[in-house]
Amino acid sequence: MEILKTVNLCKAYGSAEARIEALKNANLSVNKGEFVAIVGASGSGKSSLLHLLGGVDRPTGGQVIINGVELYTKSEEELALFRRREIGFIFQSYNLIPVLTAEENIKLPMLLENKKADENYVEELMGILGLTERRRHLPSELSGGQQQRTAIGRALINKPSIILADEPTGNLDSKSSKEIVDLLTFSVRKYNQTLVMITHDINVAQRADRVVKIEDGLLLQQKEADGH
Template identity: 50%
Template sequence: MPEPSHRATVAQTVRDAAHPAVRAVGLRKTYGRGDAVVHALAGVDVEFTRGEFTAIMGPSGSGKSTLMHCLAGLDTASAGRVFLGETELTALKDAELTRLRRERIGFVFQSFNLLPVLDAAENMLLPLRLAGREPDPAWREDVVRRLGLSDRLTHKPHELSGGQQQRVAVARALLPRPDVVFADEPTGNLDSRAGAEVLSLLRGSVREFGQTVVMVTHDPVAASYADRVVLIADGGLAGGLTSPTPDDVIDALRTLGA
């Protein structure tokens, strides 16, 4: 997997915006009761800057995926507050939260989550169609071209490689121009070459489009594509890194017992 670049980018011009893209205040998530209680998140305060690529890392069971799911409105917090820009997700009703996720949040998952009956173009446009919105033709063409999917638009998922399917998933996340793209182990089902392509695409979406990306990963090389790494252990913040290298990440995880 090639080494990423951390050169100054257009996205850096928006990093001093008044409000972070997403933040959590006193975030708690508890499972079970009594002696079986598990504190997956134990009062987390964290912010994610606009136009920045952040990786969340930690040992298995540290709460990193739970944190991302609560930040993205995919799971409900037991206590605390989550804000997307100035909108409090934790104060929204179910219908409002569903609409917000559809319009302002993009998702890229390990398993791609493409509908097998739809071709690549239809899968890309699905969130917009569900929201009753039409894609901006110039933006759609730009995203498709940059992701190298122009000659794959009529292919069904089973006709695409794993890397191509994940590129479709990245396009699907970017086309609505979301406030934040959340990526949950996006290279977990890919070989090293396809994984590098997807990470470069996410990195490029930050550099070229000013996109905000928050990624959960266990891979130090994947994390090194990020501007910043947030470390989680035992349901709480355990430090962080800026402009990380794979060796930096490995050393930091070693201190956490990962």
């Protein structure tokens, strides 16, 4: 069942001779429960694509449809609400709040919604993330891998339909990278979520159900990963 779709998605920056087309007529379809890796050289348009999929940036043309909802017909306020409820973001830089504990950082999206977190779900997440013993630690007291696991918990706390991850293992060593991808694939399967991940790491890409290559703003071959 299709959960995410783009139709002739375009993004350009600048104008006249300075105009750069970051994305050109991108058509992508992702099914519910699928893990899609997006690969390509720096400057190929990967991050532009991910930001458009997540409603962070507005396209120059085309559509992004999630769960049957066309994102860019919404106002900024509606879009912000939709993002918080339907999409979980994980970035290379963990973007944790330094004065909040690991547990408080994970619960932050719920606080923004003025909702009380489901404590049973928080406990379950903490266990899966391996953070039960570190819940009261500040980000500065956590390792890089623990900070990234905290960021993943924050992305999962609202039980979003789609997880968008931008180089989530980029700052980690190979052991921590494998643990993070293990964790993401496990949580996506367990909670029947969809994962779209940008990565430079071929080992990470091979764990995906499908690899999409992007080059100079064009989506190229979309093939099953070697491990499938």
